[in-house]
Amino acid sequence: MTQGRLRNVISQKIHDVSLNQAQLDRLINLQATKPKYKSNKILYFFASFIAIAFTSIIIHQSVQPTISIEQAIGNEVANNHIKLKPLEVTSTQLNIVRSYFKELDFLPITSKNINFDTQKLLGGRYCSIQGITAAQLRLKNDKTGNIQSFYQTSYDPVIFKGIPNISAGEQPITVHSKGVSVDIWVEKGLLFAVTKD
Amino acid sequence: MLTQDDLQLLYRYSYALTCNEADAYDLLQSGVEKYLANSNDTEHAVPLLKRIIKNKHIDNYRHDKIIGFDNYDDTIFPLDYNAKDLEDLIIDEDMVEKILSSLNQNEREIIFYWAYEGYTAQQISESLDIPRGTVLSKLHRIKIRLSQQFNLDNNTTLGAKQ
Structure with missing residues (x-):
């Protein structure tokens, strides 16, 4: 039974775990076929703006005294x-x-x-x-x-x-x-x- | 673009979290998909993916309730403790899977950085954004528990500096 220092044995064990070529190919291919990232920051900004404006209107209307x-x-x-x-x-x-x-x-x-x-x-x-x-x-x-x-x-x-x-x-x-x-x-x-x- | 070396490293990181090769691959693939969909940061792809993979793993845990977690909020450790103490534990090579399985997710993540990446306690604390003392405390407790649970030999006195 082979013995070794904990650090070396664990390091070797993790190193022995590896993706096979088919798995690697799938992951590489995934990067080639996936659509490019598009920033949604502008969309998020406008959505937030609309939500805030809508909320403000609702609040304004709810506190505005109604007149005949x-x-x-x-x-x-x-x-x-x-x-x-x-x-x-x-x-x-x-x-x-x-x-x-x-x-x-x-x-x-x-x-x-x-x-x-x-x-x-x-x-x-x-x-x-x-x-x-x-x-x-x-x-x-x-x-x-x-x-x-x-x-x-x-x-x-x-x-x-x-x-x-x-x-x-x-x-x-x-x-x-x-x-x-x-x-x-x-x-x-x-x-x-x-x-x- | 992630290289083959990047993917192997991330796969091993995923394995350290899951302790299961099939789960590690699923985790890595879903992490890569999420990274590609939500980020264009190619300069920090590996650390970003590590974070995505870890969060995904935690989500899986919350969904399946299959893995035990504890908090990193643990800073009690002997003042004279040195991370090298753990290194001096001697184990049988065929016990390594049992040992890894006996650790929880946080402990395995620290062990991954410590054993496989060769990080110091300071580097681990910076990578995980936790105090260095917490890292040392974790390593200390891992040594105590593994020593007791697996009757491990060690050639050093507990808590002695190297």
């Missing part, structure tokens, strides 16, 4: 009213102003909630309410000099759910934003909003 559709319309109308952007068409005749709005899918009309005996039409411009294209008419009270912004757009029952319909006997809802009072209502299949300084 009436208040959202009121905020938008008040903002536009304060800016009083230049009119795109100027006329005191509703027919002339109406003929300017060719891109709308409705005809701008009057409302029984607006007293055209005291309010004089100045003109109009395109705008939008909650992402829906709208007509903005500008009115002026000759006695007081007050300017009113009068909005109308197509009524979407999903987006504008809950807005009172004065054709059904309901009263306009009034919201307040940035010191401006805004009446909002539905009438004749359109959504209306008007400022009251």
Whole structure:
């Protein structure tokens, strides 16, 4: 029985273990046939970025206080009213102003909630309410000099759910934003909003 | 590109971990496949593959629960211990497989570096990223256990410096 030092015997034993030629050939061939490594760092970066952005949006939405559709319309109308952007068409005749709005899918009309005996039409411009294209008419009270912004757009029952319909006997809802009072209502299949300084 | 010598070395490393030639080949092949799929580092291919093979072996263990492990977290060793003590153990050559089989995976890995690669305790600690004291402690315990388990002859006094 041959004896030897532990280190030498173990070293020799491990050295005696070796791949045969067929095994070597398979492993060499594996290297030749495998597709080249492609870095996924850019993919990982964009995936991480999207995940972080998505998470941020979810968190932002979850902590953002929800406001009613009436208040959202009121905020938008008040903002536009304060800016009083230049009119795109100027006329005191509703027919002339109406003929300017060719891109709308409705005809701008009057409302029984607006007293055209005291309010004089100045003109109009395109705008939008909650992402829906709208007509903005500008009115002026000759006695007081007050300017009113009068909005109308197509009524979407999903987006504008809950807005009172004065054709059904309901009263306009009034919201307040940035010191401006805004009446909002539905009438004749359109959504209306008007400022009251 | 891995050379034949690289592959033989990695095969022997795999054998040291598994103590089984068929398992060693499977381990090496899966390691090479993973390396080719995930890395283009050809300069450090061998050390990288050793790490891949070791991790794969550990995964296999966790899956099959067939091999015993212990932690490297073991730094208790005689202050005057020298790694050469283990070298002076005298064994019968036909006992070597039994001796290797009696060691756990971590011990066989240290023995591979120590006996086959001829590394010092310092080099082993650097390769395995563990303290040198832990390496010495492991070698010391291996000697004690092998001496008792296999009634090994030794021509040195336990714990004596060479």
